[in-house]
Amino acid sequence: MVEINQEEQEQLNEELLIETLNSENIIGFREEFLYLHPYDQAKFFTKIAQEERLRIYRFLSPKEVSDFFEVLEIDDDEYKDILAEMEPQYVADMLSHMFTDNAVDVLNMLDKLQAASYLTIMNKESAQEIKDLLHYEESTAGSIMTTEYIAISANQTVRSAMHILKNEAPTAETIYYVFVIDDDRRLVGVISLRDLIITNDDTMISEIMSSRVVSITVDADQEDAAKQMRDYDLLALPVVDFQNHLLGIITVDDIIDVIDEEASDDYSKLAAVMDVDTIDKNPFSAAKKRLPWLIILLFLGMFTASLIGRFENTLNQVSILAVFIPLIAGMAGNTGTQALAVAVRGIATGELEEESRWKLVIREGGTGLITGSICGLLVVIIVFLWKGELFLGFLVGVSILASLFVATLAGTLVPLLMHKLKIDPAVASGPFITTMNDLTSILIYFGLATLFMSYLIH
Amino acid sequence: MVEINQEEQEQLNEELLIETLNSENIIGFREEFLYLHPYDQAKFFTKIAQEERLRIYRFLSPKEVSDFFEVLEIDDDEYKDILAEMEPQYVADMLSHMFTDNAVDVLNMLDKLQAASYLTIMNKESAQEIKDLLHYEESTAGSIMTTEYIAISANQTVRSAMHILKNEAPTAETIYYVFVIDDDRRLVGVISLRDLIITNDDTMISEIMSSRVVSITVDADQEDAAKQMRDYDLLALPVVDFQNHLLGIITVDDIIDVIDEEASDDYSKLAAVMDVDTIDKNPFSAAKKRLPWLIILLFLGMFTASLIGRFENTLNQVSILAVFIPLIAGMAGNTGTQALAVAVRGIATGELEEESRWKLVIREGGTGLITGSICGLLVVIIVFLWKGELFLGFLVGVSILASLFVATLAGTLVPLLMHKLKIDPAVASGPFITTMNDLTSILIYFGLATLFMSYLIH
Known part of the structure; x- marks a missing residue:
């Protein structure tokens, strides 16, 4: 009973939201829509018609759209169609506001030429970060890592580390692990926000960091990354090159997707179906x-x-x-x-x-x-x-x-x-x-x- | 090549550690062993002989053993055998140092009588928390939740919230989400540590908390909990009763286990094998x-x-x-x-x-x-x-x-x-x-x- 009521409620909320959207009530729509969790925003977005989506691109900034675009669950073809609806500059701005790994996922669905055209009109810094990640082969640790991590030096105090952390918190994908690197950007340690918080402000990072860091090389299989994060109960896993330079991190939400994906991949193959998790339309x-x-x-x-x-x-x-x-x-x-x-x-x-x-x-x-x-x-x-x-x-x-x-x-x-x-x-x-x-x-x-x-x- | 060397290295380290253990070098062993990650400690523990395990119970405190006991991957029968090797009081102390959900997992493997006998000699507070959780049916949200969460009131400042957080950080299972409850312990909001850190110390919690909390009722299926955490990218999901009173939280590491478990459960059944993930010995x-x-x-x-x-x-x-x-x-x-x-x-x-x-x-x-x-x-x-x-x-x-x-x-x-x-x-x-x-x-x-x-x- 409870479930049905909940569903009905959701249905009702959706209809109201569509109404607000179509009556060109910008302020009302923004208030309602931005209050939703990105996952619910994405769910709403996949249900509406093209003309309603076109309104959304007018009512919301590229950054606001990027929030739910990251968690959209649609086909490659649908992605292409939707991107084609937007102005190229709007797409470029939206991509540059996404976490790098997610922007790469979107670009990987497009033709090379199309992807390149967005990168050209994007701001240079974001474009470079994305280009760096586009190289990595599918299903490797590199392909699912993000470059939005927080790195500090061992020779600083907890106070100064917290200062960096507060500054970078709004853009970092996770702030709950802070990675310690040397002057050459080699990974030398890790410290959790939990430890930073309970430690005296004047303590040196080198004293409290753990120098036994679990990391993974950039070419390793994403399944190995998943296994390590599961075994060691990590919220983020640093990805390094072959000289132990820190390249990025893999966060636990991406790993959950990997575990899900791999399991249903094996399941699909046991049943000789291509991909059991995509429900076909016809x-x-x-x-x-x-x-x-x-x-x-x-x-x-x-x-x-x-x-x-x-x-x-x-x-x-x-x-x-x-x-x-x-x-x-x-x-x-x-x-x-x-x-x-x-x-x-x-x-x-x-x-x-x-x-x-x-x-x-x-x-x-x-x-x-x-x-x-x-x-x-x-x-x-x-x-x-x-x-x-x-x-x-x-x-x-x-x-x-x-x-x-x-x-x-x-x-x-x-x-x-x-x-x-x-x-x-x-x-x-x-x-x-x-x-x-x-x-x-x-x-x-x-x-x-x-x-x-x-x-x-x- | 790299992998083989790594395995050899691990092998070597293990042999050295066993030597240290058997030569009764308490200080040396403690230093080496406690430096390891709990997962590696558990791996080592499953490999050694009974007489070596008995040494470990002398060299390590119940709390130290509890750290890796939580992540031990062994059969129910092996659990029983290993607990039988320890002094009952040692077991009770160890259980009371575990996170409640993990202690419950261990007790669920034992006969009811055996479990009750440990609860009797345990300190009262821990015993009560465990008893509360023992009721919940298998595979429900209640059965995988833990009670070690941090809850605050909406009518306090960020400064006082951070103070509570610092105090409870050593025992809470996660500090990255703080839950906001009213005087009646009803769940009214949530705030992430990320938000607490970037907000001015004098701000009231009520101003910055999110009152749109994703939560799950205690009797819901653990798969639904997994789905919610995956969809909403949560690190912790609050579990409530039917009047929305906060009972506990489910953390992301438990959810990874659930996803893994359910997927290989479906897989096992498709192949008509009881449990495909347990490799049989004979x-x-x-x-x-x-x-x-x-x-x-x-x-x-x-x-x-x-x-x-x-x-x-x-x-x-x-x-x-x-x-x-x-x-x-x-x-x-x-x-x-x-x-x-x-x-x-x-x-x-x-x-x-x-x-x-x-x-x-x-x-x-x-x-x-x-x-x-x-x-x-x-x-x-x-x-x-x-x-x-x-x-x-x-x-x-x-x-x-x-x-x-x-x-x-x-x-x-x-x-x-x-x-x-x-x-x-x-x-x-x-x-x-x-x-x-x-x-x-x-x-x-x-x-x-x-x-x-x-x-x-x-």
Whole structure:
């Protein structure tokens, strides 16, 4: 009940706000709108029509628009359209008011030429900062860092540090960690605002800073940055170059996005969907994303079909064999997916260290044998009770044992191998490994059946 | 190269530290160990033997142990064993030094009696705070909140607020948000330390606080708390009761754990593994976790087998039909998993609002028709080219079209229905929906084949 009321309230507020906007009540709109949290401003902005957006660009300054533009959740194409609605100078001003990492995110969605044209008319300082960040490769620490951090020297007092902090607070992305650098801008320490506040004003920074700084190099994977921040409970992680010069910081809000993104990335791949978190607007765009996978899997499935085709003779003689095809193939697919998921997440979360890989393979082999034996035995009993055929039961049971063993090993070895070859192991999606395991399990089943054909015909 | 050297260095440091510990060099050990980050302390602690742990309890105070005990990543059973090694009073002191939410996490792993015995010998104030939190149900906002927040009144100056803040900084879990309450402890505002610092000391809190506080009720799902903190980029979220009284706060580090946990929970379920993030030590415990799923799926598979058994007559006459069983079942399984993943994540991330559910079903139905038509057409062509049989091609093609349509709808409807019935939709795991789709697709395929049998026999 409470939820519905809240939703209704929101709906009402939105309608009122649109009304204020369309009645050209600048002061009223500014008062209402600027009172909202940027996230709610962004939500409102994505819901309104173009003519209403055009009013917003007249009623709000580029800086005010930049506040919610940073947290807008829309497609690349929609970004382009919206930027095209604004005057180029307005866009440039807006970008220069964003935190550098967010401005870079926006520019990365545009064509190179378009991005360059905004940079040309932007104020020089902001443009340079953005250009510096545009170089970094996607998914690296460099690509998500911002340059709006606060750095001080070790040879100053807490008082003077607090003075710097108060001055820079309005523009810094976080003021809760202050980084200590030497004359050469090398990172030498870190101090939290908490420590600054509880320390006597005349204390030297060098006395209270922590010289054991957790940092990350600029080319490191953003997932590693996320792992460090999670493990060490950091609100900001300094990014350095290979000579330990401080280049920027990654803040915790960006890391939450990374963790979210990576997790649903792995999830999407396990399900063989391009990007599970984008809700498609129409069936065509959804189909377009899924078809590439399905068509690959269709051809793999055809391969399986042609494999069974080779055993047509066997099938002609004992057509009951066909009855257990989905069971055997399905069970192999299921165990393979289980093993795959464990390996893929183990690699992604870094819990699988280099040394324990072989241990994992041996352990998974053992797991495959155990699950295979138990499921195989169950099948022997069920088939015997159902059909009264002991030999057929054994044939199916042994096939399940062998298939589960092979499928578990394949589910483990394939992602480990891919990781070794520097391919994202999550690409070995669930359906892919399932279809592969269909193939091997059917080979095992029909191979055994053909071999022991004489026992099957009575 | 760099990484290996770093690992070697860590290895070396650990060995040195163990040596210092075992040579009873208290001062040396304390100096080295306390210099480490709690996360590294915890890593070290999980690696050493029992006799070495017993030394640590002598060398370090309960408070010092509590620092890394909070971030220990071990099983419930291991927690119990380790607590059993310590003197009860030592445990009680350690727990009372932890942040309340973490102490509650530890106590929740123990038997009720054991937990109560520690609470009895703990100092009264800490025990009461912990008892208050122990009530909250798992996965609610209440269960992850902490009571170590800083609250001030609106009728005081920035100067006096900063004074309170400095006093409470050493024990508060975060000082970066200060919450403003009225005489009745109702939450009326929030102010960030950033704002406090840049504001003149004589300003009243009421003038600068934000009265638009994002908060969450104590019984809300922890996922909703995570969503709010992510959307609003918060470092701390206040938790209130139904009269808006401030009860505690949730900090961003806990939310990162929640996001991680929920994502890998969904992932585990899609793969039908109990908990993909716990790396099992031996094949038996791994098999124990996977077997329940596999056995359920085995029986479902048997059901599919008996379904094909009913078409034995059809199969006897046209054994080539068996060739396409894995293809059709597999394709249905794959599309079902794709649709399932989209729906499960859509529900989990809250992107699917109530109103758009029917839209999703219609859209997914459309997607199923499109992918089904294209894959079906491809199959007709391939089977014709391969076998020269146009009718067989049509039969398989139409079966694929129908199966893909049904599977896509099932993959969407099942999780939506489960969500409606307040069951976690992620339980409809990938292999489960795959096996269900095996069944329907085979029913379609053999049903059509039996119906049009006369065309298949030449």
